[in-house]
Amino acid sequence: MKRKVAVIGAGPSGITALKNLLDQGIEAVAFDRNKDVGGNWIYSEDESHSSVFETTHIISSKTLSQYADFTFDEFDPEAADYPSHDTLRRYFQAYAAKFNLYPHIRFGTMVKHCRWIDENTWEITTEKDGVISKELFTDLAVANGHHWKPRYPEYPGEFTGEFLHSHHFKKAAPFEGKRVLVIGGGNSACDVAVETSRVSESTAISWRRGYWIAPKFFFGKPSDKVAEGTKWLPVKVRSFFNELLLKFFWGDYKNYGLRPITVPFGATHPTINDELMHKIRHGKVKPRMDIKSFEGKKVIFEDGKEEEYDSVIACTGYWLSHPFFDPDFIDYSKGPVPLYLKMFHPTITNLYFIGMFQPLGCIWPGAELQSKLMAQELIGKWKRPKNIKELCEREVSHPHYRQIDTPRHTITVDYHLFVKELKKELPADFVSKTPVSARENLLQSS
Numbered sequence: 001m002k003r004k005v006a007v008i009g010a011g012p013s014g015i016t017a018l019k020n021l022l023d024q025g026i027e028a029v030a031f032d033r034n035k036d037v038g039g040n041w042i043y044s045e046d047e048s049h050s051s052v053f054e055t056t057h058i059i060s061s062k063t064l065s066q067y068a069d070f071t072f073d074e075f076d077p078e079a080a081d082y083p084s085h086d087t088l089r090r091y092f093q094a095y096a097a098k099f100n101l102y103p104h105i106r107f108g109t110m111v112k113h114c115r116w117i118d119e120n121t122w123e124i125t126t127e128k129d130g131v132i133s134k135e136l137f138t139d140l141a142v143a144n145g146h147h148w149k150p151r152y153p154e155y156p157g158e159f160t161g162e163f164l165h166s167h168h169f170k171k172a173a174p175f176e177g178k179r180v181l182v183i184g185g186g187n188s189a190c191d192v193a194v195e196t197s198r199v200s201e202s203t204a205i206s207w208r209r210g211y212w213i214a215p216k217f218f219f220g221k222p223s224d225k226v227a228e229g230t231k232w233l234p235v236k237v238r239s240f241f242n243e244l245l246l247k248f249f250w251g252d253y254k255n256y257g258l259r260p261i262t263v264p265f266g267a268t269h270p271t272i273n274d275e276l277m278h279k280i281r282h283g284k285v286k287p288r289m290d291i292k293s294f295e296g297k298k299v300i301f302e303d304g305k306e307e308e309y310d311s312v313i314a315c316t317g318y319w320l321s322h323p324f325f326d327p328d329f330i331d332y333s334k335g336p337v338p339l340y341l342k343m344f345h346p347t348i349t350n351l352y353f354i355g356m357f358q359p360l361g362c363i364w365p366g367a368e369l370q371s372k373l374m375a376q377e378l379i380g381k382w383k384r385p386k387n388i389k390e391l392c393e394r395e396v397s398h399p400h401y402r403q404i405d406t407p408r409h410t411i412t413v414d415y416h417l418f419v420k421e422l423k424k425e426l427p428a429d430f431v432s433k434t435p436v437s438a439r440e441n442l443l444q445s446s
Protein backbone atom coordinates (compact mmCIF):
# COMPACT_ATOMS: atom_id res chain seq x y z
CA MET A 1 0.00 0.00 0.00
CA LYS A 2 1.28 3.49 -0.89
CA ARG A 3 2.14 5.32 2.33
CA LYS A 4 1.43 8.96 3.07
CA VAL A 5 2.97 10.23 6.29
CA ALA A 6 1.99 13.21 8.42
CA VAL A 7 4.87 14.69 10.43
CA ILE A 8 4.02 16.93 13.37
CA GLY A 9 6.70 19.60 13.73
CA ALA A 10 9.47 21.10 11.60
CA GLY A 11 11.98 21.50 14.40
CA PRO A 12 15.33 19.67 14.34
CA SER A 13 13.54 16.30 14.68
CA GLY A 14 10.66 16.95 12.27
CA ILE A 15 12.89 18.10 9.41
CA THR A 16 15.05 15.01 9.57
CA ALA A 17 11.92 12.84 9.71
CA LEU A 18 10.64 14.57 6.58
CA LYS A 19 14.00 14.43 4.80
CA ASN A 20 14.46 10.73 5.37
CA LEU A 21 10.92 9.84 4.31
CA LEU A 22 11.27 11.83 1.07
CA ASP A 23 14.69 10.24 0.55
CA GLN A 24 13.00 6.84 0.28
CA GLY A 25 10.33 8.11 -2.10
CA ILE A 26 7.62 8.19 0.58
CA GLU A 27 4.98 10.92 0.32
CA ALA A 28 5.11 13.08 3.45
CA VAL A 29 3.80 16.39 4.74
CA ALA A 30 5.10 18.21 7.83
CA PHE A 31 2.86 20.59 9.79
CA ASP A 32 4.29 23.34 11.94
CA ARG A 33 2.55 26.11 13.77
CA ASN A 34 5.67 28.27 13.32
CA LYS A 35 6.55 30.31 10.24
CA ASP A 36 9.88 28.63 9.58
CA VAL A 37 12.05 25.63 10.34
CA GLY A 38 13.97 25.44 13.65
CA GLY A 39 11.53 24.72 16.50
CA ASN A 40 12.97 25.71 19.85
CA TRP A 41 15.94 27.32 18.14
CA ILE A 42 13.96 30.19 16.60
CA TYR A 43 14.60 32.79 19.27
CA SER A 44 11.57 34.98 19.81
CA GLU A 45 10.70 37.47 22.52
CA ASP A 46 7.01 36.90 21.85
CA GLU A 47 5.07 34.09 23.46
CA SER A 48 5.85 31.18 21.14
CA HIS A 49 7.06 27.62 20.94
CA SER A 50 10.63 28.78 21.42
CA SER A 51 12.30 28.37 24.78
CA VAL A 52 15.88 29.44 24.02
CA PHE A 53 17.31 32.59 25.59
CA GLU A 54 19.03 35.56 23.94
CA THR A 55 22.39 34.14 25.00
CA THR A 56 21.79 30.38 24.60
CA HIS A 57 24.60 28.34 23.11
CA ILE A 58 24.28 24.61 22.61
CA ILE A 59 25.67 22.45 25.42
CA SER A 60 27.02 19.65 23.27
CA SER A 61 29.90 20.41 20.92
CA LYS A 62 29.39 20.73 17.18
CA THR A 63 30.81 17.42 15.97
CA LEU A 64 28.48 15.58 18.36
CA SER A 65 25.57 17.87 17.43
CA GLN A 66 25.25 17.43 13.69
CA TYR A 67 23.29 15.41 11.19
CA ALA A 68 25.38 12.71 9.52
CA ASP A 69 23.80 13.84 6.21
CA PHE A 70 24.82 17.49 6.67
CA THR A 71 27.70 18.23 8.98
CA PHE A 72 28.83 21.55 10.40
CA ASP A 73 31.88 21.42 8.12
CA GLU A 74 29.53 21.32 5.15
CA PHE A 75 27.43 24.16 6.60
CA ASP A 76 30.09 26.48 8.00
CA PRO A 77 33.60 25.17 8.72
CA GLU A 78 34.14 28.20 10.97
CA ALA A 79 31.22 27.38 13.30
CA ALA A 80 32.30 27.61 16.94
CA ASP A 81 32.77 24.53 19.14
CA TYR A 82 29.47 25.39 20.85
CA PRO A 83 27.42 27.37 18.31
CA SER A 84 24.85 29.97 19.33
CA HIS A 85 21.10 29.53 18.94
CA ASP A 86 21.20 31.73 15.87
CA THR A 87 23.86 29.61 14.15
CA LEU A 88 21.77 26.56 14.94
CA ARG A 89 18.62 28.14 13.51
CA ARG A 90 20.54 28.89 10.30
CA TYR A 91 21.95 25.34 10.29
CA PHE A 92 18.48 23.79 10.48
CA GLN A 93 17.12 26.13 7.82
CA ALA A 94 20.12 25.36 5.57
CA TYR A 95 19.41 21.62 6.04
CA ALA A 96 15.78 22.16 5.03
CA ALA A 97 16.81 24.24 2.00
CA LYS A 98 19.55 21.82 0.92
CA PHE A 99 17.20 18.84 0.95
CA ASN A 100 14.35 20.81 -0.61
CA LEU A 101 12.00 20.27 2.33
CA TYR A 102 10.21 23.64 2.29
CA PRO A 103 7.60 22.67 -0.37
CA HIS A 104 6.60 19.75 1.87
CA ILE A 105 6.04 21.82 5.04
CA ARG A 106 2.75 23.55 5.87
CA PHE A 107 3.68 26.43 8.14
CA GLY A 108 1.29 28.35 10.35
CA THR A 109 -0.66 25.13 10.71
CA MET A 110 -1.51 23.72 14.11
CA VAL A 111 -2.24 20.02 14.45
CA LYS A 112 -5.29 19.98 16.71
CA HIS A 113 -6.22 16.33 16.83
CA CYS A 114 -4.94 12.96 15.61
CA ARG A 115 -7.43 10.10 15.48
CA TRP A 116 -6.11 6.61 14.93
CA ILE A 117 -8.59 4.70 12.75
CA ASP A 118 -6.67 1.54 11.82
CA GLU A 119 -3.14 0.37 10.95
CA ASN A 120 -3.39 2.15 7.60
CA THR A 121 -5.32 5.26 8.55
CA TRP A 122 -4.98 8.37 10.70
CA GLU A 123 -7.36 11.28 10.58
CA ILE A 124 -5.42 14.50 11.19
CA THR A 125 -7.30 17.68 12.10
CA THR A 126 -5.42 20.94 11.56
CA GLU A 127 -6.14 24.61 11.94
CA LYS A 128 -4.70 27.35 9.75
CA ASP A 129 -5.89 30.96 9.95
CA GLY A 130 -8.96 29.82 11.86
CA VAL A 131 -9.92 27.26 9.20
CA ILE A 132 -10.24 23.67 10.40
CA SER A 133 -9.38 20.86 7.96
CA LYS A 134 -9.34 17.07 8.19
CA GLU A 135 -7.06 14.87 6.11
CA LEU A 136 -6.28 11.16 6.00
CA PHE A 137 -2.76 9.76 6.22
CA THR A 138 -1.49 6.19 6.49
CA ASP A 139 1.17 6.97 9.10
CA LEU A 140 1.99 9.55 11.74
CA ALA A 141 5.43 10.76 12.85
CA VAL A 142 5.29 12.82 16.05
CA ALA A 143 8.14 15.34 16.37
CA ASN A 144 6.45 18.06 18.41
CA GLY A 145 9.34 18.50 20.88
CA HIS A 146 9.38 18.15 24.65
CA HIS A 147 10.66 21.49 25.88
CA TRP A 148 7.77 23.88 25.35
CA LYS A 149 5.05 23.26 27.97
CA PRO A 150 6.25 24.75 31.28
CA ARG A 151 6.00 22.66 34.43
CA TYR A 152 5.44 24.98 37.40
CA PRO A 153 6.37 24.09 40.98
CA GLU A 154 3.85 24.55 43.78
CA TYR A 155 4.57 25.82 47.28
CA PRO A 156 2.45 26.71 50.30
CA GLY A 157 1.60 30.42 50.51
CA GLU A 158 1.54 33.06 47.80
CA PHE A 159 4.39 34.99 46.18
CA THR A 160 3.24 38.54 45.41
CA GLY A 161 6.28 39.56 43.34
CA GLU A 162 6.83 38.57 39.71
CA PHE A 163 6.73 34.78 39.19
CA LEU A 164 7.63 33.26 35.84
CA HIS A 165 8.87 30.05 34.23
CA SER A 166 12.13 29.87 32.26
CA HIS A 167 10.05 29.31 29.09
CA HIS A 168 9.04 32.99 29.45
CA PHE A 169 12.55 34.18 30.34
CA LYS A 170 14.06 35.61 27.16
CA LYS A 171 16.86 37.88 28.34
CA ALA A 172 18.37 39.33 31.50
CA ALA A 173 17.69 43.04 30.81
CA PRO A 174 14.21 43.17 32.44
CA PHE A 175 15.77 41.99 35.72
CA GLU A 176 18.16 44.92 36.02
CA GLY A 177 18.34 46.14 39.62
CA LYS A 178 15.98 43.42 40.88
CA ARG A 179 16.36 40.81 43.60
CA VAL A 180 16.03 37.53 41.72
CA LEU A 181 15.57 33.97 42.91
CA VAL A 182 16.07 31.16 40.38
CA ILE A 183 14.67 27.69 41.13
CA GLY A 184 16.31 24.52 39.77
CA GLY A 185 19.66 22.92 39.04
CA GLY A 186 19.23 22.08 35.35
CA ASN A 187 20.75 23.85 32.37
CA SER A 188 18.04 26.51 32.26
CA ALA A 189 18.40 27.41 35.94
CA CYS A 190 22.17 27.71 35.83
CA ASP A 191 22.11 29.75 32.59
CA VAL A 192 19.35 32.04 33.90
CA ALA A 193 21.15 32.59 37.21
CA VAL A 194 24.40 33.46 35.47
CA GLU A 195 22.71 35.83 33.00
CA THR A 196 20.54 37.68 35.53
CA SER A 197 23.48 38.04 37.92
CA ARG A 198 25.12 40.33 35.35
CA VAL A 199 22.41 42.99 35.79
CA SER A 200 20.39 42.21 38.93
CA GLU A 201 20.77 43.75 42.37
CA SER A 202 21.17 40.19 43.67
CA THR A 203 20.65 36.68 42.30
CA ALA A 204 20.16 33.49 44.30
CA ILE A 205 19.68 29.92 43.09
CA SER A 206 17.60 27.37 45.01
CA TRP A 207 18.50 23.70 44.60
CA ARG A 208 16.46 20.87 46.04
CA ARG A 209 19.48 18.53 45.79
CA GLY A 210 23.14 18.63 44.73
CA TYR A 211 23.81 18.46 40.97
CA TRP A 212 26.76 17.33 38.89
CA ILE A 213 27.96 20.34 36.91
CA ALA A 214 30.29 19.67 33.98
CA PRO A 215 32.36 22.46 32.41
CA LYS A 216 32.24 22.92 28.63
CA PHE A 217 35.98 22.27 28.24
CA PHE A 218 38.50 19.87 29.72
CA PHE A 219 42.19 19.97 28.75
CA GLY A 220 41.33 22.55 26.08
CA LYS A 221 38.86 20.22 24.38
CA PRO A 222 35.04 20.15 24.47
CA SER A 223 34.11 17.98 27.46
CA ASP A 224 31.85 15.68 25.41
CA LYS A 225 34.76 15.00 23.02
CA VAL A 226 36.92 14.07 26.01
CA ALA A 227 34.13 11.84 27.35
CA GLU A 228 33.69 10.26 23.88
CA GLY A 229 37.13 8.70 24.34
CA THR A 230 35.64 6.39 26.97
CA LYS A 231 32.40 5.51 25.15
CA TRP A 232 33.43 1.84 24.81
CA LEU A 233 33.40 1.48 28.61
CA PRO A 234 30.25 0.38 30.47
CA VAL A 235 28.05 3.28 31.62
CA LYS A 236 28.84 2.61 35.31
CA VAL A 237 32.58 2.80 34.72
CA ARG A 238 32.21 5.94 32.63
CA SER A 239 30.09 7.52 35.36
CA PHE A 240 32.75 6.67 37.92
CA PHE A 241 35.47 8.38 35.83
CA ASN A 242 33.23 11.41 35.26
CA GLU A 243 32.70 11.69 39.01
CA LEU A 244 36.43 11.54 39.68
CA LEU A 245 37.17 14.14 37.05
CA LEU A 246 34.46 16.53 38.27
CA LYS A 247 35.40 16.15 41.94
CA PHE A 248 39.00 16.88 41.00
CA PHE A 249 37.93 19.84 38.86
CA TRP A 250 35.60 21.62 41.30
CA GLY A 251 36.76 20.36 44.69
CA ASP A 252 34.33 20.20 47.60
CA TYR A 253 30.87 21.74 46.99
CA LYS A 254 31.01 23.01 50.60
CA ASN A 255 33.47 25.65 49.39
CA TYR A 256 30.75 27.01 47.15
CA GLY A 257 27.95 26.84 49.73
CA LEU A 258 26.20 24.31 47.51
CA ARG A 259 24.42 21.28 48.88
CA PRO A 260 26.39 18.03 48.45
CA ILE A 261 25.73 15.61 45.61
CA THR A 262 24.19 12.42 46.91
CA VAL A 263 23.64 10.48 43.67
CA PRO A 264 26.02 9.00 41.07
CA PHE A 265 26.81 10.88 37.86
CA GLY A 266 23.95 10.31 35.41
CA ALA A 267 21.35 9.72 38.13
CA THR A 268 20.19 13.26 37.39
CA HIS A 269 20.45 14.88 33.96
CA PRO A 270 23.89 16.56 34.04
CA THR A 271 24.19 20.32 33.83
CA ILE A 272 26.82 21.81 31.54
CA ASN A 273 27.94 25.21 32.73
CA ASP A 274 31.28 27.02 32.93
CA GLU A 275 30.17 30.17 34.65
CA LEU A 276 27.92 29.24 37.57
CA MET A 277 30.72 28.21 39.92
CA HIS A 278 32.69 31.30 38.94
CA LYS A 279 29.68 33.55 39.69
CA ILE A 280 29.13 31.82 43.03
CA ARG A 281 32.74 32.32 44.09
CA HIS A 282 32.53 35.98 43.02
CA GLY A 283 29.44 36.45 45.19
CA LYS A 284 27.24 37.22 42.19
CA VAL A 285 25.03 34.13 42.63
CA LYS A 286 24.07 32.99 46.13
CA PRO A 287 23.24 29.30 46.66
CA ARG A 288 20.04 28.60 48.57
CA MET A 289 18.26 25.49 49.84
CA ASP A 290 14.84 24.24 48.68
CA ILE A 291 11.85 26.56 49.15
CA LYS A 292 9.53 25.84 52.06
CA SER A 293 6.89 28.51 51.49
CA PHE A 294 6.06 31.99 50.20
CA GLU A 295 4.72 34.93 52.22
CA GLY A 296 4.15 38.04 50.12
CA LYS A 297 7.55 38.91 48.65
CA LYS A 298 9.25 36.79 51.30
CA VAL A 299 10.64 33.34 50.49
CA ILE A 300 11.17 30.94 53.37
CA PHE A 301 13.78 28.26 52.73
CA GLU A 302 13.96 24.79 54.24
CA ASP A 303 16.93 25.78 56.46
CA GLY A 304 14.85 28.59 57.98
CA LYS A 305 16.46 31.44 56.02
CA GLU A 306 13.97 34.15 54.96
CA GLU A 307 14.61 36.62 52.15
CA GLU A 308 12.62 39.07 50.03
CA TYR A 309 12.73 38.89 46.24
CA ASP A 310 11.22 40.92 43.41
CA SER A 311 11.23 38.06 40.90
CA VAL A 312 11.18 34.29 41.13
CA ILE A 313 12.12 32.38 37.97
CA ALA A 314 11.09 28.72 38.06
CA CYS A 315 13.46 26.77 35.81
CA THR A 316 11.68 23.57 36.72
CA GLY A 317 11.44 21.85 33.37
CA TYR A 318 8.75 20.88 30.91
CA TRP A 319 5.85 18.46 30.54
CA LEU A 320 6.05 15.75 27.93
CA SER A 321 2.87 16.67 26.11
CA HIS A 322 0.87 15.47 23.10
CA PRO A 323 -2.25 17.61 23.24
CA PHE A 324 -3.44 16.29 19.86
CA PHE A 325 -4.03 12.80 21.29
CA ASP A 326 -7.01 11.98 23.48
CA PRO A 327 -5.55 11.47 26.98
CA ASP A 328 -7.09 8.00 27.25
CA PHE A 329 -5.34 7.09 23.97
CA ILE A 330 -1.77 8.24 24.69
CA ASP A 331 -0.51 10.24 27.66
CA TYR A 332 3.16 10.01 28.58
CA SER A 333 3.18 13.17 30.70
CA LYS A 334 3.62 11.31 33.96
CA GLY A 335 5.71 8.42 32.55
CA PRO A 336 6.64 5.64 32.03
CA VAL A 337 7.26 5.77 28.29
CA PRO A 338 7.31 2.20 26.98
CA LEU A 339 8.50 2.66 23.38
CA TYR A 340 11.07 0.49 21.59
CA LEU A 341 14.10 2.62 20.70
CA LYS A 342 12.02 5.50 22.11
CA MET A 343 10.05 5.52 18.85
CA PHE A 344 7.99 2.35 18.20
CA HIS A 345 4.68 1.87 20.00
CA PRO A 346 4.01 -1.67 21.29
CA THR A 347 0.70 -2.08 19.40
CA ILE A 348 0.09 0.87 17.05
CA THR A 349 2.20 0.02 14.02
CA ASN A 350 1.65 3.23 12.02
CA LEU A 351 2.86 5.64 14.71
CA TYR A 352 6.43 6.89 15.22
CA PHE A 353 7.92 9.25 17.82
CA ILE A 354 10.97 11.13 16.60
CA GLY A 355 13.28 13.00 18.99
CA MET A 356 11.29 12.12 22.08
CA PHE A 357 14.24 11.16 24.22
CA GLN A 358 16.56 13.06 26.52
CA PRO A 359 20.16 12.18 25.74
CA LEU A 360 23.19 12.96 27.81
CA GLY A 361 24.22 14.82 24.65
CA CYS A 362 22.41 16.20 21.61
CA ILE A 363 18.96 15.23 20.33
CA TRP A 364 19.00 15.52 16.54
CA PRO A 365 21.77 13.02 15.61
CA GLY A 366 19.62 10.35 17.31
CA ALA A 367 16.44 11.75 15.76
CA GLU A 368 18.10 11.48 12.34
CA LEU A 369 18.84 7.78 12.88
CA GLN A 370 15.30 7.15 14.18
CA SER A 371 13.96 8.82 11.03
CA LYS A 372 16.04 6.59 8.80
CA LEU A 373 14.79 3.52 10.62
CA MET A 374 11.18 4.68 10.29
CA ALA A 375 11.71 5.09 6.54
CA GLN A 376 13.34 1.66 6.29
CA GLU A 377 10.30 0.09 7.89
CA LEU A 378 7.89 1.99 5.65
CA ILE A 379 9.64 0.78 2.48
CA GLY A 380 9.61 -2.77 3.84
CA LYS A 381 13.36 -3.13 4.34
CA TRP A 382 13.23 -3.40 8.13
CA LYS A 383 10.82 -5.45 10.22
CA ARG A 384 10.02 -4.60 13.80
CA PRO A 385 10.87 -7.42 16.22
CA LYS A 386 8.06 -9.86 16.99
CA ASN A 387 8.61 -9.37 20.73
CA ILE A 388 8.22 -5.60 20.49
CA LYS A 389 5.92 -5.40 23.53
CA GLU A 390 8.55 -7.08 25.65
CA LEU A 391 11.25 -4.78 24.24
CA CYS A 392 9.15 -1.71 25.06
CA GLU A 393 8.79 -2.87 28.66
CA ARG A 394 12.50 -3.66 28.78
CA GLU A 395 13.40 -0.08 27.88
CA VAL A 396 11.53 1.02 30.97
CA SER A 397 12.92 -1.66 33.28
CA HIS A 398 16.51 -1.49 31.93
CA PRO A 399 17.33 2.18 31.26
CA HIS A 400 20.87 3.18 30.27
CA TYR A 401 21.09 5.16 33.53
CA ARG A 402 19.34 4.42 36.81
CA GLN A 403 17.93 7.85 37.56
CA ILE A 404 16.12 9.42 40.46
CA ASP A 405 12.34 9.34 40.21
CA THR A 406 11.48 12.92 39.25
CA PRO A 407 9.36 13.94 36.24
CA ARG A 408 12.26 14.95 34.00
CA HIS A 409 13.83 11.50 34.11
CA THR A 410 11.41 9.34 32.07
CA ILE A 411 13.04 9.40 28.62
CA THR A 412 16.79 9.55 29.28
CA VAL A 413 19.24 7.75 27.01
CA ASP A 414 22.99 7.59 26.85
CA TYR A 415 23.90 9.32 23.58
CA HIS A 416 26.56 6.82 22.51
CA LEU A 417 24.62 3.68 23.42
CA PHE A 418 21.47 5.01 21.79
CA VAL A 419 23.23 5.91 18.54
CA LYS A 420 24.88 2.47 18.54
CA GLU A 421 21.54 0.68 19.05
CA LEU A 422 19.95 2.60 16.17
CA LYS A 423 22.90 2.15 13.81
CA LYS A 424 22.80 -1.60 14.42
CA GLU A 425 19.36 -1.66 12.80
CA LEU A 426 20.33 0.45 9.77
CA PRO A 427 22.13 -0.50 6.56
CA ALA A 428 25.86 0.32 6.60
CA ASP A 429 25.41 2.99 3.90
CA PHE A 430 22.73 4.93 5.80
CA VAL A 431 24.35 8.33 5.23
CA SER A 432 22.69 10.10 2.32
CA LYS A 433 23.96 13.56 1.49
CA THR A 434 22.49 14.06 -1.98
CA PRO A 435 19.15 15.86 -2.16
CA VAL A 436 16.42 13.78 -3.84
CA SER A 437 15.94 16.33 -6.64
CA ALA A 438 19.68 16.24 -7.51
CA ARG A 439 19.58 12.44 -7.48
CA GLU A 440 16.63 12.44 -9.89
CA ASN A 441 18.48 14.82 -12.23
CA LEU A 442 21.52 12.55 -12.15
CA LEU A 443 19.37 9.52 -12.99
CA GLN A 444 17.65 11.33 -15.87
CA SER A 445 20.93 12.46 -17.40
CA SER A 446 22.55 9.01 -17.16
Ligand SMILES: Cc1cc2nc3c(=O)[nH]c(=O)nc-3n(C[C@H](O)[C@H](O)[C@H](O)COP(=O)(O)OP(=O)(O)OC[C@H]3O[C@@H](n4cnc5c(N)ncnc54)[C@H](O)[C@@H]3O)c2cc1C
Nearest residue numbers: 009011012013032033039040051058059111145355362363
Ligand atom coordinates in the same frame (compact mmCIF):
# COMPACT_ATOMS: atom_id res chain seq x y z
C1 LIG B 1 16.86 26.86 26.59
C2 LIG B 1 16.99 25.53 25.89
C3 LIG B 1 18.22 25.13 25.43
C4 LIG B 1 18.38 23.89 24.84
N1 LIG B 1 19.63 23.48 24.50
C5 LIG B 1 19.80 22.25 23.97
C6 LIG B 1 21.10 21.80 23.63
O1 LIG B 1 22.09 22.48 23.88
N2 LIG B 1 21.22 20.58 23.04
C7 LIG B 1 20.13 19.80 22.77
O2 LIG B 1 20.27 18.72 22.21
N3 LIG B 1 18.90 20.21 23.12
C8 LIG B 1 18.71 21.40 23.70
N4 LIG B 1 17.46 21.82 24.03
C9 LIG B 1 16.33 20.94 23.77
C10 LIG B 1 15.61 21.28 22.45
O3 LIG B 1 14.28 21.03 22.68
C11 LIG B 1 16.17 20.44 21.31
O4 LIG B 1 17.46 20.90 21.02
C12 LIG B 1 15.45 20.51 19.98
O5 LIG B 1 14.87 21.75 19.76
C13 LIG B 1 14.50 19.37 19.83
O6 LIG B 1 13.99 19.38 18.52
P1 LIG B 1 12.54 18.89 18.21
O7 LIG B 1 12.33 19.09 16.75
O8 LIG B 1 12.36 17.53 18.75
O9 LIG B 1 11.58 19.83 19.05
P2 LIG B 1 11.32 21.39 18.94
O10 LIG B 1 12.55 22.14 18.68
O11 LIG B 1 10.54 21.71 20.14
O12 LIG B 1 10.40 21.52 17.63
C14 LIG B 1 9.06 21.06 17.60
C15 LIG B 1 8.33 21.74 16.47
O13 LIG B 1 7.01 21.22 16.43
C16 LIG B 1 6.08 22.26 16.26
N5 LIG B 1 4.83 21.83 16.87
C17 LIG B 1 4.66 21.36 18.13
N6 LIG B 1 3.38 21.01 18.33
C18 LIG B 1 2.73 21.26 17.17
C19 LIG B 1 1.38 21.11 16.75
N7 LIG B 1 0.44 20.60 17.54
N8 LIG B 1 1.06 21.49 15.50
C20 LIG B 1 2.00 22.01 14.67
N9 LIG B 1 3.29 22.18 15.01
C21 LIG B 1 3.64 21.80 16.25
C22 LIG B 1 6.70 23.47 16.93
O14 LIG B 1 6.21 24.68 16.40
C23 LIG B 1 8.19 23.25 16.64
O15 LIG B 1 8.59 23.91 15.47
C24 LIG B 1 17.26 23.06 24.64
C25 LIG B 1 16.02 23.45 25.07
C26 LIG B 1 15.88 24.66 25.71
C27 LIG B 1 14.54 25.03 26.21
Ligand SMILES: NC(=O)c1ccc[n+]([C@@H]2O[C@H](COP(=O)([O-])OP(=O)(O)OC[C@H]3O[C@@H](n4cnc5c(N)ncnc54)[C@H](OP(=O)(O)O)[C@@H]3O)[C@@H](O)[C@H]2O)c1
Nearest residue numbers: 057058059153184185186187188189208315316317406408
Ligand atom coordinates in the same frame (compact mmCIF):
# COMPACT_ATOMS: atom_id res chain seq x y z
N1 LIG C 1 21.94 24.83 25.65
C1 LIG C 1 21.70 25.29 26.84
O1 LIG C 1 22.45 26.10 27.31
C2 LIG C 1 20.49 24.86 27.59
C3 LIG C 1 19.90 25.78 28.44
C4 LIG C 1 18.72 25.40 29.07
C5 LIG C 1 18.17 24.14 28.88
N2 LIG C 1 18.77 23.27 28.05
C6 LIG C 1 18.17 21.94 27.84
O2 LIG C 1 16.76 22.09 27.85
C7 LIG C 1 16.16 20.99 28.50
C8 LIG C 1 15.33 21.46 29.69
O3 LIG C 1 16.21 21.94 30.70
P1 LIG C 1 15.66 22.71 31.99
O4 LIG C 1 16.82 23.08 32.79
O5 LIG C 1 14.71 23.75 31.53
O6 LIG C 1 14.75 21.62 32.72
P2 LIG C 1 15.17 20.27 33.49
O7 LIG C 1 16.36 19.65 32.91
O8 LIG C 1 13.93 19.47 33.57
O9 LIG C 1 15.55 20.75 34.97
C9 LIG C 1 14.58 21.15 35.90
C10 LIG C 1 15.24 21.44 37.23
O10 LIG C 1 14.26 21.91 38.13
C11 LIG C 1 14.20 21.04 39.26
N3 LIG C 1 12.82 21.00 39.73
C12 LIG C 1 11.75 20.49 39.09
N4 LIG C 1 10.64 20.64 39.83
C13 LIG C 1 11.03 21.28 40.97
C14 LIG C 1 10.35 21.70 42.13
N5 LIG C 1 9.04 21.53 42.27
N6 LIG C 1 11.07 22.31 43.12
C15 LIG C 1 12.40 22.49 42.99
N7 LIG C 1 13.10 22.09 41.91
C16 LIG C 1 12.43 21.49 40.90
C17 LIG C 1 14.71 19.71 38.78
O11 LIG C 1 15.12 18.94 39.88
P3 LIG C 1 15.28 17.32 39.88
O12 LIG C 1 16.69 17.04 39.51
O13 LIG C 1 14.98 16.99 41.29
O14 LIG C 1 14.30 16.77 38.90
C18 LIG C 1 15.85 20.20 37.90
O15 LIG C 1 16.94 20.59 38.67
C19 LIG C 1 17.29 20.06 28.87
O16 LIG C 1 17.47 19.16 27.82
C20 LIG C 1 18.48 20.97 28.94
O17 LIG C 1 19.70 20.31 28.71
C21 LIG C 1 19.94 23.60 27.43
